[in-house]
Amino acid sequence: MSDEITARQFHDSDGVEDWRVLLGTAQTRFRTGSFTAGVELVDAIGELAEGMNHHPDVDLRYATVTVRTSSHDVGGLSKRDLTLARRISLAAKELDLPAETDGLIEVEVAIDALDRPAVRPFWKAVLGYVDGPEEDEGLGLGDAAGYGPPVWFQQMDAPRPQRNRIHLDVTVPHDQVEARVTAAIAAGGHLVSDRRAPAFWVLADVEGNEACLCTWRGRD
Structure with missing residues (x-):
């Protein structure tokens, strides 16, 4: 068991x-x-x-x-x-x-792609990464030494030239995320969406570059 x-x-x-x-x-x-x-x-x-x-x-x-x-x-x-x-x-x-627990953090890099299997080999070669876990159809990449952030590829349905196609997923302790969201907005960013909160909030800087602040909550 x-x-x-x-x-x-x-x-x-x-x-x-x-x-x-x-x-x-x-x-x-x-x-x-x-x-x-x-x-x-x-x-x-x-x-x-x-x-x-x-x-x-x-x-x-x-x-x-x-x-x-x-x-x-x-x-x-x-x-x-x-x-x-x-x-x-x-x-x-x-x-x-x-x-x-202040300052604990995990960062992932998410790359939007129309053809994930075609894009993935380039990033694997550039980063020198290895295959990640079998989840997400085995398309994730990771640092074999465990130091660099993992990279995963998010499926796009259609080209989106109006937005950045690479963003950071920043996972923080669940009891610190709302303060982090507030600080990011106070630093000149804006809230794009909190529809999936408390799993994650989508934020963007003044030029529209996005990042997600994530927690374990809402994922049970």
Whole structure:
């Protein structure tokens, strides 16, 4: 039986207040204040991960440690991620390292195309990317090292010369998205559509270049 859980089930659980779900991964960032403290936390995370045989992505910087966990076998979150997140939060608390979710972000590049299979090879070659997940008819691309943003191709029904055909999908924590929308509008942008909110808001800059601010909500 699969132990897959939804983003809502993750957030409704106790002990994961430090974490936010972005694009099917549970993420958090711990403020360490020094590289030494960061290494100590990474060591603790490593022991927990080995003990569970469930390994998150860990990004160590001078003053922060960012952690992302998901379950590849279910293509999203599982009860294993829930357990690991709780244990990592406890380990950070024991080291007196606070969590912060401000600034957590995932970016995707979306390219509108009339003939997606014809367009895709060019971008794969230019970026040096590999085939992405099988979803979306296998047309997505990803960075094999996991650093660059994924690229996906959105089907067009007809040419749209009046709008930009490349836009960013920016996924942020669900409790921060409305502030981000407000800030984008205050910075000179405008709201194109909130019809699909809270899944995503479509925004544009003063010249009409679009971006979507996205969350996990509204996708259950």
